[in-house]
Amino acid sequence: MMTVFSPAGSIRRRLVVILLVVAAVLAGLLFVSVRTVANTAVETTQDAILGAATVAIAEELRGGEDGLTIDIPYAAFSMLGATGQDRVFYRILVGAETVTGYADLPLPDAPLSGLKPTFFSQQYDGDVVRTGAVSRSVLVDGRSQIVRVLVAQTRTAQDVISRQMANQAAALGLGFFVFAAILSIFTARSVLTPLNRLAEAMGRRGPQDLRPVDRAVPTELAPLMQALNGFIARLRGALTRTETFITEAAHHVRTPLATVRVQAEIAMRQTDDDALRATLRNIIRAVDDSARSAGQLLDHATVVYRADQRADELVALAPLVLDVVDSFSPTADMRDITLRVDAPDEVIALQFDRLLIESALRNLIDNAVKYSYADGIVDVQLSTDDTFAKLQVLDRGRGIGDGNSVQLAARFKRGENVGDVVGSGLGLTIVRDVTRAIGGSFDIKERQGGGTCAILLLPLA
């Protein structure tokens, strides 16, 4: 059973979004600051020119017997055209009286501080104009008069320069943002790489793989790794304890059962009472049943445990088959069942855990003998092609009925036509687990002409 996760957002997306927001804010700040600095620089420059023109005019003012003489230097106005083509206005006042220029050009609010120009902006004749203003005293007709000089200029050129700079600043900010955006995507990817690798490695693990994770991870992932490894260790411990418990339990059950069986047989021999003998036979049957189940539980636990931690060796298949078949002779003889082995002379070898193969084979033959009728024949046939060893166990028993091999191999699941034959339902599960561990395949089906045909395909060494 798998729990399907619905992910709560993506770290990468969150990281990228945060980085993009930071980049956007920085780009905005860059734009604003570049613009502000540029505007200030342009305005300062323009003011300097305006101031120079104003002062130049003021310095050419001459007092005299018959009034004020003004001599506006040609260059004073000409230089105002240096940075662009702006409209120019001026006004010269003696005291409160405008002597020349544009009489309606607004005066500054604050008093003027001599020849150091005062600058101010205001509306004039439909345009915003920047005005430079200075004042000085001139002796006119023997009296000291305050003369004020105002020179005003529209700011078209400054606006044009400012707009160009704003565009450049915007381009700069945008460029910065794009660069930061690309960088943030790379950063997010780089930061998440160890996490992705770890997730991938965990995903690649088989269901039985409970080894600790030992890959090198960044410091930030160390707690996760420790927790993960701790969890794996606890899981492995729990599994091991379970298997041990089953093994112990089976072992502890089998030994007293054997004693009960021996005692029951002795008792049966010593009594002539048919009813009692029948009872005792039932007891023996039940004990056999329990012993077999215990044995198979033990086998299964062994298979599960050894499938994880197997002791592989080179196993010659033919002698192993003969050994196992031999071990069933007494049981088979009791029911007059003939066991036949058909194995080629050549050596067929597997690289696997001998105990597991033995266990699988034993369960198959056990089934075949168990479900055969008396006087039947069980054939064990070993053959090979280039890559697989094929082991078939054939009987003429009652067959498997309608159930298929997959269902039959399920744990504690027995066929529908088992009838009175004792069994735990673990046998085929063991066979399946073993073939799965070795990387082979297992199939069980009705044999033509009656009976069962079990086929194991095992990869050769």
Added chain:
Amino acid sequence: MRHIIVAAGLTLWASMSGAYEIEEQAVFDGGEAELSILSTTDTEVFAPLIAAFQAANPGVTLRYTVATSQQVFAALQENAAFDLAISSAMDLQLKLANDGFAVAHGSTETAALPDWARWRDQLFAFSQEPVVIIASKAAFDGKPPRTRAELIDVLRDDPGRFVGRIGTYDPMMSGAGYLFATQDARQSDTSWRLAEVVGGLNPKLFTTSGSMISEVQSGELALAYNVLGSYASQRLSGGDAVMIEALDFTHVLLRTALIPRTAERADLGATFLDFLLSEEGQQLIENETGMPRINEAALAAGPHLRPIRLDPGLLVFMDPLMRQQFLNEWTAAVVQD
């Protein structure tokens, strides 16, 4: 089809609406729409341009009014309704544009103009004319002066020959003359020396280039100083009078046009302006009117040529006090009686 109605002759004629005065008015009949142009350039000079314009823009009647540059300036300051104002007085035109009497205009033709040939997007030059000296070869023994310094030397060496025979613009009466005189004054001190020397020779003062040229041709004048080259080059061919571009410096006047803010058909004014600046218009100006077209290469080829710059510096001598002071000084130097 088209015919010219001359409403007034060369006599001064007070307009109905205001105090400004015009010299003549011609109506080139063409259709419903009426384009009204106020100009300092004579009607016959502009006639080929007007004909070509009407051929390209049928349905436009063109009212062409001629006035002096000062009257053009006065008319616009009085908010007279004209769709285009053309003048040779750059300072007056710049003052009009600076003071907000012109509307902005932008087109591919205006964008193609060199920077020095326009101011803001309001004032546009369509011809460039050197301000020259016209001299009678006979009066200078076949060796007319090439610079102002040479001219001063000749005048000082033999003043008797030149008394009453030097002509120049009267800056008090003529806008162009005032512009030339002020530009001379700011260009070099030689101009003041020349003014003093000329002043000692009892010079004759004129209000038009044409009359000065005529008097040099007739032999009444030995030399005319500050004459519009475009008028001269047309009329001098093979005679005794020669045109001299002074090698120390020769001002180049830009004839400019602006669309007044009072224009009733500013669109037609703009169309005519674009026509003047177009390749077709410029070729007509060069070939048919005798005014040199806007030509940056020609300026580059003549290092003595100094185009009068369209910049706020022109406003300086528009100041009434500055004007008064300048004219006082000029009169003191030239009119020494």
